Amino acid sequence: xxxxxxxxxxxxxxxxxxxxxxxxxxxxxxxxxxxxxxxxxxxxxxxxxxxxxxxxxxxxxxxxxxxxxxxxxxxxxxxxxxxxxxxxxxxxxxxxxxxxxxxxxxxxxxxxxxxxxxxxxxxxxxxxxxxxxxxx
Numbered sequence: 157x158x159x160x161x162x163x164x165x166x167x168x169x170x171x172x173x174x175x176x177x178x179x180x181x182x183x184x185x186x187x188x189x190x191x192x193x194x195x196x197x198x199x200x201x202x203x204x205x206x207x208x209x210x211x212x213x214x215x216x217x218x219x220x221x222x223x224x225x226x227x228x229x230x231x232x233x234x235x236x237x238x239x240x241x242x243x244x245x246x247x248x249x250x251x252x253x254x255x256x257x258x259x260x261x262x263x264x265x266x267x268x269x270x271x272x273x274x275x276x277x278x279x280x281x282x283x284x285x286x287x288x289x290x291x292x
Contacts, residue, residue: 157184157211159203161196164189171199173207184210242272265290 162170171187187203190196246268250256255267265284273283284290 157207159200159207167191169196171196171203173203173210242268246271262290 157173157175160172160174162172164170168189168191170189172183173185173187175182175184185206187206188199190199247264249271250264250267255264258264265288266280269280269283269288273280275283
């Protein structure tokens, strides 16, 4: 199901909830019509609410929580993120094989990166610099 805005002959715009089944579109619910942007935005809010009820979806976050998460995530940049999953998984494998006896930090990063993200040597160096902050 989705929300459709349909222009009428009178110049107003109708807000409808549409369902597509068996190749045909069916109007499930007509929310209303309006001409101004303000009227349309109110109708769209009503339509979103009605659509959520019809689909039976529960929201994971409330609007306030969602805006808090958006604020936090917008303040984070790529250089503040560190990928540790591959190190935890493949680092253990690296140690079990016995490669940890070679104490070169670069060797460990190269082996783990090539296992996790196989690619060319150039792509490996790009991955190391972008995600681990290692410049070699």
